[in-house]
Amino acid sequence: MxxxxxxxxxxxxxxxxxxxxxxxxxxxxxxxxxxxxxxxxxxxxxxxxxxxxxxxxxxxxxxxxxxxxxxxxxxxxxxxxxxxxxxxxxxxxxxxxxxxxxxxxxxxxxxxxxxxxxxxxxxxxxxxxxxxxxxxxxWKVATTTLNNERVAIGAGNDREAGQIGLVTERWRTDPSVRTPGTHTELMRWWVETEVTRLAGERLRQGLEAGQPGPESSAMKLAFAQQAQQVSGFALELAPEEGLTYHDWTMVRPEGGSFLGHGPGYRYLRAKGNSIEGGTSEIMRNVIAERVLGLPPDHRPDKGIAFKDVPR
Ligand SMILES: Cc1cc2nc3c(=O)[nH]c(=O)nc-3n(C[C@H](O)[C@H](O)[C@H](O)COP(=O)(O)OP(=O)(O)OC[C@H]3O[C@@H](n4cnc5c(N)ncnc54)[C@H](O)[C@@H]3O)c2cc1C
Structure with missing residues (x-):
């Protein structure tokens, strides 16, 4: 970023x-x-x-x-x-x-x-x-950082990287989780995450021609929704693991990867995906105003000097 x-x-x-x-x-x-x-x-x-x-x-x-x-x-x-x-x-x-x-x-x-x-x-x-x-x-400089952050959060993975790869692997290796219902759900999330991944790949390739625009918000929005839904689905496949937790000690993680953690951790950590890098509500506002050209959000401080805005 x-x-x-x-x-x-x-x-x-x-x-x-x-x-x-x-x-x-x-x-x-x-x-x-x-x-x-x-x-x-x-x-x-x-x-x-x-x-x-x-x-x-x-x-x-x-x-x-x-x-x-x-x-x-x-x-x-x-x-x-x-x-x-x-x-x-x-x-x-x-x-x-x-x-x-x-x-x-x-x-x-x-x-x-x-x-x-x-x-x-x-x-x-x-x-x-x-x-x-x-x-x-x-503000102009910060917007460039934010658009790049949204691409960084939402795009650029290999197929089956991340949460969807973990549940698909579970499906492949553990016959006890296979039911017609879980099969339907797995297929739905697999297809949705794959479509999002390919759209992200297109966005990334477009970066070679310049900076990302507001459409990176759509990528980030879709990524957050899917991460939360798929990590919830992973708990359904492994309810006993989801009810236990590896460790509540306060640690200072060195890296950002969740892959080495159990499903309970991944479910909790995914909650932050719809907040970090801009909330899903703000992503929808950006898409509405700057991609679709819909009327803007209400802005009571518009045009007022910063020192005169009540804080
Ligand atoms: C895991 C994680 C890591 C983070 N890392 C960083 C970091 O490294 N650096 C950094 O600077 N920040 C970081 N953040 C902060 C993150 O960017 C902010 O939390 C986020 O922008 C939301 O701001 P806020 O928490 O002040 O919530 P608020 O802005 O107070 O929002 C509260 C609620 O109101 C909603 N809301 C606010 N305005 C509107 C509106 N106009 N329309 C509709 N709904 C609205 C929001 O969607 C939200 O649900 C991180 C957050 C998380 C969860």
Missing amino acids: AAPTILAFGSAEMQQRYLRPLFACTEIWCQLFSEPGAGSDLAGVATRAVPDGDEWVVDGQKVWTSGAHNADFAILPARTDTSVPKHAGMTYFVVDMTDPGVEVRPLRQITGEAEFNEVFLSGVRVHDRNRVGAVGEG
Whole structure:
């Protein structure tokens, strides 16, 4: 998500410095977007960046930051002008997560793990050369990140990768789960996930010609629905395993894969799929407005300076 954004908006110096280690995973990144008062309404971020010579001083709080505890760098949209409407007053930065002003605290989730964090930014200094895009254009830059995130979450798997592969394998190897009813359900999910996978593949190939557009939201929406339904179906095939749970110890997972976990874990973790990277309701709004051209959602703060919007 950071790499295509830096590729599209970062300076040549920034691309030279960050892209290769990011691609090679020798430097880990996280996404400092959501805040206690700005999740779905991301353009409402209140974390502020104030210029000070060649640097910016950043103060604020972020939340739900996956992997912040392992991250070397972060992408951060921050408020740089409160006198204009919210979308116009943001600027996008790269932040060094080892700065002494960055404090990371774990947040425990329904699986028992703490995959994400709250992050407090207190007087964090960011050099102006780590600004991505022009001052005030942070929303445009952030949209590029979000569209890429939705492709990353929803697309690019091999056939039978993920949840559907696990239940199909169970079907193949365990005759006790085979009934006409489960057969019908398995076939339905197999076909739906395969159609979504192929649509995602087409979207990915289109990326070679440029940045993804709002149609990535449809991919992410379909992926989340299917992950939740298929993980529920997996519990139906293995109810006794679903009722037990491997471990409730709070752990800090290093990677994002659920494949090594049992069906109970996968069922619980899939709940987050319709929230992370934008909720399913917001995906439907994006599809309605930006793909189908339907009338926009109600926006009471439209055209009002950020400082005048009640918070
Ligand atoms: C597993 C996981 C990992 C995450 N990782 C990160 C991360 O690394 N970095 C990061 O920045 N964030 C991360 N997030 C946060 C995620 O992006 C937000 O949770 C999400 O955008 C929703 O914001 P919110 O939680 O503030 O909910 P809210 O925006 O408060 O929404 C609450 C409810 O209201 C609904 N709603 C809100 N506005 C509308 C509307 N206009 N129309 C219809 N319904 C609406 C929502 O759909 C939702 O059901 C992660 C979340 C999860 C679950």
